[in-house]
Amino acid sequence: MHSVIAHADALLAFVYLAIVGLVVYAATGPLSDANFWASYTQDPGPWCERDRSRAFVREPSNAFTDFSFLAAGICMIACAARDLKHLRSHGLESQQANPLGGTTQASSVNKARPLNLIRANPILSVVFGVINIVHAVGTFTNHSCRCLEGHILDVAGMYSVIYLFLCLSALKYIHGAVVLAAKEKPLTLSDATLPDRAIAAFLLCLAAGVFGLYQISQLPYSDARTAPRETLTVASMVIVALILHAAYAHAVRSRIASQPRLIVIAVLLLIAAFGLHQMDIARILCNPDSLFQGHAAWHVMTCGSLSLVYSYHRNERWRTSETSQ
Template sequence: MYGITRRSLTIALIFTGLSALATYAALIALGPDWARYLPASCTATHCFCEFPRPGALVVQPAATWSSFAYVLVGWLMIGSAGAFGAAGAREAGSAMPPLAMRALGVTAIIVGVGSALMHATLTLWGQFLDVVGMYLIGSFELVWALARWRRIREGRAIALFASLCVVLIALLIVAPEVRRWLFAVLLLVAICVELVFARPLRPGVRLRLFLYGLLAMTVAFVIWILDQNGTLCAPHSLVQGHAVWHLLGALSLWLLFAYYRSERAVPQGTGPV
């Protein structure tokens, strides 16, 4: 599906498993007494439907392990850049540079590991890592759209991406209570800039992939709300709405990547930055 070969999928699954083992080892080293750390801000109200297991190494297992869907997607992106050999090489004629593929892949991995640490510990530092990953994704989408629209060269785009991430992380430190609203605004701006200004400048791009990704994210957000307010909630079940949110979010991110990769390369001087 969209460039996934059996070889690249197998290797991505292996690396995802190794990432999960490394995360589990980190949890063993840091826990399981998560009460000695500052709690996540959501614990003052409600950290989603899944019941937190007191004294457990992994406090919310469904939400924790479903986060590795992002890690799998990230390794698939890295494989698409040719990291797994010729069988995983990037699609012929794609305008998306391998460096951008790898950058988005690493970002997806950070999102997944950060989310896993947040739900495994329900600590403030876990929440921080979780939100940082979300900001990285939103920043990449916005900068990649701006770079295409304003024809910003690669070096300047990287500097802009780094600067935006620094500003967002600083805001997360000084005003953590606005983290969700800030991420929503960042994502909406990125979507608007992409659809209105960047997309018309992407030759051959498959818009339906972007729209499918938006649909998956919209469904995921509805499930997130139903899980958060307790409408769709079975606290002790391993089937959790927030876990579905992770799975659909990872699917949405892969479709976004496929959309970017569908852009066709054009002669030098008129193509993408």
């Protein structure tokens, strides 16, 4: 496991390039006239972009912009690899410790690097990366096939990415209220390192939520309940995550230094993305053959919003024994 995680960034970069090459080949090569998706349940979305009905990638702009989530996922796993390498190089990890989290015997940290849950528990970045990559595959499939199977994967992936941030906000609130707010002494790495049972509980809660969200992602685009349900589900999870984050930030306001402007920018970017998404559906400024599509912009901008939130959490700085001096 150590060597796999340590080289995950290079490995996934290779996989990323391989996927891009295969998709480009499929879109322009023998599959372009093969109607590859004929056996799937057709479920065209309400997007402006013209349907290339016999191409492998039927909505090129909408589909290829989904690689932004793939790139984000790769970067997150690369961050996990760097954090793990840093923990090892500074002797902060015991030989018995879980390489992705768990108990550690160290109490000192590098002053130049922030101390927080994300950096002290690389498993969290790995989970973020994997879910973003899965979402990228799902939404790319949706816009390539215009089929119900792809639509379900797309929506379930979108829900899962947002739900993951909600779970992280809940984890940070519980951890902050129990550990950070109650501790009078300066914080150390052992305060940031989650025990195995906490990591297991987090992953179990995440898995249960993702399973439930998958179950409510089965409606086709043609169902009138689809758009309201998707909007309500996303908005509800975002609001709950923001409330939990605000409660956490208030509880530990004297113990952390953060960049709240990143959250503000992320929310504004998400709102702007939703506006372009709705304009695309309403055919406002619609050009079906243009490279610029409102829904494609939604992909890139929502990925940017999620990446800003991840960056906020990863660069939050706890006041430690070193920074308190």
